[in-house]
Amino acid sequence: xxxxxxxxxxxxxxxxxxxxxxxxxxxxxxxxxxxxxxxxxxxxxxxxxxxxxxxxxxxxxxxxxxxxxxxxxxxxxxxxxxxxxxxxxxxxxxxxxxxxxxxxxxxxxxxxxxxxxxxxxxxxxxxxxxxxxxxxxxxxxxxxxxxxxxxxxxxxxxxxxxxxxxxxxxxxxxxxxxxxxxxxxxxxxxxxxxxxxxxxxxxxxxxxxxxxxxxxxxxxxxxxxxxxxxxxxxxxxxxxxxxxxxxxxxxxxxxxxxxxxxxxxxxxxxxxxxxxxxxxxxxxxxxxxxxxxxxxxxxxxxxxxxxxxxxxxxxxxxxxxxxxxxxxxxxxxxxxxxxxxxxxxxxxxxxxx
Amino acid sequence: xxxxxxxxxxxxxxxxxxxxxxxxxxxxxxxxxxxxxxxxxxxxxxxxxxxxxxxxxxxxxxxxxxxxxxxxxxxxxxxxxxxxxxxxxxxxxxxxxxxxxxxxxxxxxxxxxxxxxxxxxxxxxxxxxxxxxxxxxxxxxxxxxxxxxxxxxxxxxxxxxxxxxxxxxxxxxxxxxxxxxxxxxxxxxxxxxxxxxxxxxxxxxxxxxxxxxxxxxxxxxxxxxxxxxxxxxxxxxxxxxxxxxxxxxxxxxxxxxxxxxxxxxxxxxxxxx
Numbered sequence: 001x002x003x004x005x006x007x008x009x010x011x012x013x014x015x016x017x018x019x020x021x022x023x024x025x026x027x028x029x030x031x032x033x034x035x036x037x038x039x040x041x042x043x044x045x046x047x048x049x050x051x052x053x054x055x056x057x058x059x060x061x062x063x064x065x066x067x068x069x070x071x072x073x074x075x076x077x078x079x080x081x082x083x084x085x086x087x088x089x090x091x092x093x094x095x096x097x098x099x100x101x102x103x104x105x106x107x108x109x110x111x112x113x114x115x116x117x118x119x120x121x122x123x124x125x126x127x128x129x130x131x132x133x134x135x136x137x138x139x140x141x142x143x144x145x146x147x148x149x150x151x152x153x154x155x156x157x158x159x160x161x162x163x164x165x166x167x168x169x170x171x172x173x174x175x176x177x178x179x180x181x182x183x184x185x186x187x188x189x190x191x192x193x194x195x196x197x198x199x200x201x202x203x204x205x206x207x208x209x210x211x212x213x214x215x216x217x218x219x220x221x222x223x224x225x226x227x228x229x230x231x232x233x234x235x236x237x238x239x240x241x242x243x244x245x246x247x248x249x250x251x252x253x254x255x256x257x258x259x260x261x262x263x264x265x266x267x268x269x270x271x272x273x274x275x276x277x278x279x280x281x282x283x284x285x286x287x288x289x290x291x292x293x294x295x296x297x298x299x300x301x302x303x304x305x306x307x308x309x310x311x312x313x314x315x316x317x318x319x320x321x322x323x324x325x326x327x328x329x330x331x332x333x334x335x336x337x338x339x340x341x342x343x344x345x346x347x348x349x350x351x352x353x
Numbered sequence: 354x355x356x357x358x359x360x361x362x363x364x365x366x367x368x369x370x371x372x373x374x375x376x377x378x379x380x381x382x383x384x385x386x387x388x389x390x391x392x393x394x395x396x397x398x399x400x401x402x403x404x405x406x407x408x409x410x411x412x413x414x415x416x417x418x419x420x421x422x423x424x425x426x427x428x429x430x431x432x433x434x435x436x437x438x439x440x441x442x443x444x445x446x447x448x449x450x451x452x453x454x455x456x457x458x459x460x461x462x463x464x465x466x467x468x469x470x471x472x473x474x475x476x477x478x479x480x481x482x483x484x485x486x487x488x489x490x491x492x493x494x495x496x497x498x499x500x501x502x503x504x505x506x507x508x509x510x511x512x513x514x515x516x517x518x519x520x521x522x523x524x525x526x527x528x529x530x531x532x533x534x535x536x537x538x539x540x541x542x543x544x545x546x547x548x549x550x551x552x553x554x555x556x557x558x559x560x561x562x563x564x565x566x567x568x569x570x571x572x573x574x575x576x577x578x579x580x581x582x583x584x585x586x587x588x589x590x591x592x593x594x595x596x597x598x599x600x601x602x603x604x605x606x607x608x609x610x611x612x613x614x615x616x617x618x619x620x621x622x623x624x625x626x
Contacts, residue, residue, distance in 0.1 A: 098529070
């Protein structure tokens, strides 16, 4: 049985349905992220779990108990806000001690536990500072310490790194992952940053319009996106819409306007019955000159746009099946208007729904 | 314009204030220490040993203090509600709240006379439903002054509090709740301390305003004097400008003491300002 379970939950905000029949299970000790564009319902889901929002329908179970109507302050969940939401009138020590004081912990124990927690987030010696005397990264760590010191049953992060600059963001996500694993605390993490989610999560749920499009390990999603939306979201820009589909010799053959594409069947890819496939610009190959037209997984075209990306060149190639984007490392780039042919490696093509 | 001349923009206003406010005030204060050309504290001694004046001083302070407290009690929840509203609703309700400030205090006071008088609205009602046999004495008492002053100054405290409360991050309340605080505790431990600056400024405005108000106490207080009406009486009825100046100086001194004390209080309650 999962630690946390949302069952057929619907949430409406100002008469607009944001989540409809939403389901999510989280296992004990894992870090799961909700990833998606703004307005996809990920923050709503998090706020629902925290208790800031009430479900119109459905149930929220936690440790097999019905938490649907349990008020925020009785849930014992730690919440880390995008704005950090540190109490500006309290020192770092008093911010972290806030939850312990409410729990009537003895002052001596408070001093000990706050001290330990500030050590965990590398902020020892900052006890007497006030939030406005801290940098963004330090505030973030105070917010995390404040949420962790109450020994929450669940830790919730709402885009915690989006107000930090790029370098700090990478450092902080490593920190968050380290603390989360050190304490073995079940965590739900919301972000719109794909790299961030993939790097720290055990599982990622990609959300779109109030629905989870795909839930799985970062590697599984990265390699085998299930739907076109997920594929686009994680960087697949090239799609082929087939009209016929055949399976033979452990591979799928897709016919696209007379052109034939072979797709290798692999673990993670199996059981997909769609007639659409996708490929990343990095996996597509481009060769000079036109190749023979009957050859499968090859498409002739001409270079329309060429962009220098530093490590590689990016080309937009116009073909009979539309435009394709391809990245290739090379010394002398193709010219605009040059005849080229695109090669779609069969093990890099991914079937999507 | 060159940057170092920007301060010149202040000049017209500063000159005006200097000529028509600061100089006259200093002259008034200065004149209280001299009688027939020699230094004296006789004026102050006269008042501070005069039980009639001390009674007026006490009434004034009491009326101002109660007015301020009532304004806080009514204004704080109202301001909190207003600060939570969307911009449209807030604009309309704030405009309504400010309305008393936009009407003449004479008109306002007369309407209170109609409401509070012996044959006024309240007394008629109380007698009619049998709560009292005789009409109550409300008009021409300190209570009437307080009612009039609360009506006048409530907008000030609401406006200043709304300004401060609007800038409190709503996530702070949620953070407090997620850490285990009930709604009420979260309010007491977060919203209340963060509202202190607005509370102090609002209280200073109301207190000093009540202390120096003239029309409202004059019309609603009847024979009951406060410092400002007493000052007027000295200057205009008794034509005693010396004593009037002494009273004015005492009033200014009290105002500054109040502001000083309130600021100290603010520093103490909110070390980070």
